[in-house]
Amino acid sequence: METSISKDERMWGMFCHISAFAFFIFPFGNIIGPLVVWLIKKDVYPFVDEQGKESLNFQISVSIYAFAALLLSIILIGIPILIALFFFDFILVVVAAVKANDGFNYKYPLSIQLIK
Numbered sequence: 001m002e003t004s005i006s007k008d009e010r011m012w013g014m015f016c017h018i019s020a021f022a023f024f025i026f027p028f029g030n031i032i033g034p035l036v037v038w039l040i041k042k043d044v045y046p047f048v049d050e051q052g053k054e055s056l057n058f059q060i061s062v063s064i065y066a067f068a069a070l071l072l073s074i075i076l077i078g079i080p081i082l083i084a085l086f087f088f089d090f091i092l093v094v095v096a097a098v099k100a101n102d103g104f105n106y107k108y109p110l111s112i113q114l115i116k
Contacts, residue, residue, distance in 0.1 A: 005103040012045055016051040016052040016055045030062065054107060061108075061112040
């Protein structure tokens with residue numbers, strides 16, 4: 001754990017990741033949730049700025065992958081990919097939230113870096 005990162009900063013960094021679960025409440029919540037947290041706290045906490053960008057990049061990437069899998073579901077290969085993608089997203093969001101709460105800058109695998 002990095003000691004220079006305050007408890008509040010770590011908590012908001014964790015919220016950047018956890019807010020992606022807003023997808024269960026409304027469409028595109030996985031992008032809107034982290035975007036709202038990031039926009040509100042990015043200028044207050046540098047750690048939240050980093051974690052917000054990571055979360056947004058990953059959720060946008062997952063949405064792109066899900067759209068591609070949806071197109072592939074026409075030939076039935078996309079359905080297993082969508083299921084695997086759901087679990088991949090869920091598990092990595094939990095891991096990233098725990099790491100952020102511990103003060104570590106988590107980098108998602110397979111994330112397209114659209115926001116720098």
